[in-house]
Amino acid sequence: MGRVAATTMRIVRLALVQMNATVGDIAGNVQRITEGARAAREAGADLVLFPELAITGYPPEDLLLKEHFLADAAAALRSLAGEIGDIVAVVGFPERAEDVYNSAAVLAGGSVHAIHRKVYLPNYGVFDEQRYFQASREGSVIDLGEHRIGLTICEDMWEPGPPASDEALAGATLIVNISASPYHAGKGADRERMFAQRARDNLACVAFWRAGGRPG
Numbered sequence: 001m002g003r004v005a006a007t008t009m010r011i012v013r014l015a016l017v018q019m020n021a022t023v024g025d026i027a028g029n030v031q032r033i034t035e036g037a038r039a040a041r042e043a044g045a046d047l048v049l050f051p052e053l054a055i056t057g058y059p060p061e062d063l064l065l066k067e068h069f070l071a072d073a074a075a076a077l078r079s080l081a082g083e084i085g086d087i088v089a090v091v092g093f094p095e096r097a098e099d100v101y102n103s104a105a106v107l108a109g110g111s112v113h114a115i116h117r118k119v120y121l122p123n124y125g126v127f128d129e130q131r132y133f134q135a136s137r138e139g140s141v142i143d144l145g146e147h148r149i150g151l152t153i154c155e156d157m158w159e160p161g162p163p164a165s166d167e168a169l170a171g172a173t174l175i176v177n178i179s180a181s182p183y184h185a186g187k188g189a190d191r192e193r194m195f196a197q198r199a200r201d202n203l204a205c206v207a208f209w210r211a212g213g214r215p216g
Helices: 026-042 061-065 067-083 164-169 187-202
Strands: 002-004 014-016 047-049 088-096 100-108 111-117 140-144 147-153 174-178 205-209
Touching (some): 026 067, 026 088, 047 174, 067 088, 088 111, 111 140, 147 164, 164 174, 164 187, 174 187
Parallel strands (some): 002 140, 147 174, 174 205
């Protein structure tokens, strides 16, 4: 769990930045994130969400097998943290630690403040995440002023129970979900029903955002 220094506020003003990340174009994606963060700040947002693997684009697939690519993504994230300014941002990136994780970084105060690692790795249809990533077993929460916020990535919310339920039990009243899953006919309605159920299950508000492209 992390605590983000912020003025206590009754309401979190949340920005959801729509962007079309290009797979492999780390510099271009960072520029898009920087511009989105600037727009969110100008709109008065306290917290801004970017998509799953926004730094690299989704799905980077075999680029994740290249150590220099992972190192470039990490360097870009650190640089981005210094450019974000006085806003808290949740940004998806591939994290190289003891293994490789599909992660969400919380950028605040000029640094990488906290990291959530994806718990559920889809491996069906167009998804092949278990080939490239190690799964986490834990949810993550941050404190923003007087608010506790749970962090999830895509499939983490499609499954009932943890990590969202653990985050709610830890006091999260808002659970955010960043995603890059593809569109198919009817998926928007399916998502809306699923997120509404998760909100009821966990007695928490849910904020969801995905990569650009067709709505859904």
